[in-house]
Amino acid sequence: MPELPEVETTRRGVEPHLLDRSIVGVVVRDGRLRWPVPGDLPGLLTGRRIAAVRRRAKYLLFDCGGGHLIVHLGMTGSLRLLEAGVPPAPHDHVDIVLDDGRALRFRDPRRFGAILWTARPPGEHVLLQGLGPEPLDGAFDGGYLHGLSRGRTAPVKAFIMDGRVVVGVGNIYANEALFAAGIRPQRAAGQISALRYQRLAVAIKAVLERAIAHGGTTLRDFVDSTGKPGYFRHELQVYGRGGEACPGCGRALREVRLGQRSTVYCAQCQR
DNA sequence: CAACGGACCTGCCTGC
DNA sequence: TGCAGGCAGGTCCGTT
Numbered sequence: 001m002p003e004l005p006e007v008e009t010t011r012r013g014v015e016p017h018l019l020d021r022s023i024v025g026v027v028v029r030d031g032r033l034r035w036p037v038p039g040d041l042p043g044l045l046t047g048r049r050i051a052a053v054r055r056r057a058k059y060l061l062f063d064c065g066g067g068h069l070i071v072h073l074g075m076t077g078s079l080r081l082l083e084a085g086v087p088p089a090p091h092d093h094v095d096i097v098l099d100d101g102r103a104l105r106f107r108d109p110r111r112f113g114a115i116l117w118t119a120r121p122p123g124e125h126v127l128l129q130g131l132g133p134e135p136l137d138g139a140f141d142g143g144y145l146h147g148l149s150r151g152r153t154a155p156v157k158a159f160i161m162d163g164r165v166v167v168g169v170g171n172i173y174a175n176e177a178l179f180a181a182g183i184r185p186q187r188a189a190g191q192i193s194a195l196r197y198q199r200l201a202v203a204i205k206a207v208l209e210r211a212i213a214h215g216g217t218t219l220r221d222f223v224d225s226t227g228k229p230g231y232f233r234h235e236l237q238v239y240g241r242g243g244e245a246c247p248g249c250g251r252a253l254r255e256v257r258l259g260q261r262s263t264v265y266c267a268q269c270q271r
Numbered sequence: 272c273a274a275c276g277g278a279c280c281t282g283c284c285t286g287c
Numbered sequence: 288t289g290c291a292g293g294c295a296g297g298t299c300c301g302t303t
Contacts, residue, residue, distance in 0.1 A: 003296060034279070034298085058297075075296055076281080091281085110280045112297060127299095154274060163298075170296055219296065220283080260276075262294085 002073040004135065004168030005211035006222050006230060007058045010079050013225030014104060015053040017081050018062070022049045025097040029088060034074060034114045037094065044117050045069065045096065054122075057131050057167035061122045068122040074112030076221040080105050109221065132166045135204050140166055142198030149197070152189040158259050159189035160204065169204060171261050172217055175239045177203040184270040185263050186256075210235065238264040 002010070023045045031037035038044065045064065052063040060079070062069035071079065084101035094106040094115055106115060118125045133140040145166075149159060159165055161174050169177070178185050180203035183196060192200075216222060216230030219240070223229055233240075237247050239262075242255025246266040255264045 006296075032280095072297085074280095074298090108280095109282065110295090110297095112280070152273075158274085161297095172296065217296075222296075259274095 002058060002075075002077065002216075002222060003170035003173050003211075004058060004208055005173070005214075005232065006216035007055055007060060007073060007168075008212050009216040009224050009230060010073070011053055011055045011060055014079055014081055017102070017225075018050045018053055018098070018104065020049060020051075022099040023047065023064070023096055024099050025095075027095040027097065028093070029095075030093040030111075033093065033108065033111050034072070035116065037115050038117050041094075041115070041117060056122065056128055057134075057163060058170075059122075059128065067117060067119040070114070070116040070118060070122060070125060070127070071106070072114040072127075074108055074110060074114070076110045077106065077108035077113035078221065078223050079225060080107070080223065080227050081225050130164055132162075132164050135166050135168050135208055140201060140205075142194060142201040145201055146192070146194040146197040149189040149192065154189055155186050155258055156183060156189045156192055156200075157185035157261075157263060160200070161261075166204070168208065172219075172236070172239045173204070173207050173211065175264050176207045176237055179238045179265060179270060180207060182270055184267075185258055185265050187271075238266070240264070 026042035026045050028037050028041060048064040050062055051065050054061040058072060060071040082103050082105050091109040092105055092107045096104040122128055148165060152159060157174050157178060160169050177200060181200040183200055211217060211232040214230060214232035214235060215224055217232040218229030238253055241253050242264045244253055246253050246269060248266060248269040251266060251268050253264050253266055
């Protein structure tokens with residue numbers, strides 16, 4: 001599921017309900033996530049007050065004062081805020097129970113997500129080290145992409161999906177941004193001009209911001225903190241539309257596999 | 272380093 | 288109807 005817009009939608013949904021709430025209990029029904037949930041997570045969290053909910057890349061960071069809970073939603077994860085007494089469904093692996101009786105519930109059918117704890121500044125955690133800039137920050141622009149890409153032979157789509165280059169751009173939005181910028185996904189990253197990278201950086205920012213405004217994209221699993229899907233799916237120009245008419249020129253969109261990922265583009269509009 | 276394939280895991284859809 | 292195979296929003300890890 002979650003690329004940056006879905007994670008940010010989740011963050012915005014849960015934050016107002018968590019700020020200054022205290023954690024009174026933690027229920028781990030299945031701790032077998034991408035990495036095992038720390039066995040002492042209930043002990044680590046119980047009694048702590050949540051001071052902030054931040055996001056770095058696709059990680060949610062819950063500032064608990066004296067430590068941070070790190071949550072990643074993987075491919076199929078979601079976080080919902082539930083009233084007391086809602087019985088758990090399959091794949092509802094972890095509940096964090098708050099002092100108002102409600103619970104933050106983590107669901108993740110494929111268990112590619114993660115729930116970790118760090119007592120250090122979260123940016124020092126091994127998973128957050130070496131990450132590239134946030135795409136919506138000013139430091140991320142066409143000049144940055146152009147400079148970093150010189151000499152690279154990998155396809156530009158793989159380049160912008162590499163978290164060391166820029167974070168938060170997953171398969172859906174990489175396809176969408178490349179279409180908006182008129183760049184063919186297979187083109188070697190190192191042979192794209194500065195001007196075209198400028199267009200690409202603008203396109204990445206625009207598509208992510210629009211997706212956030214629509215509450216993210218739901219293909220199957222993603223729901224926001226209230227359990228509702230995101231509505232950006234209806235705005236997608238190319239992802240999931242292989243064989244359909246290009247919104248720009250009307251020719252059939254092509255669908256290929258690039259780096260084992262479904263890739264859709266218009267051979268006419270994207271060069 | 273950079274690039275690439277495989278791995279992790281469950282559910283859903285397609286085609287035989 | 289049943290079953291095998293392929294595919295899905297991520298990203299780490301090992302090999303070349």
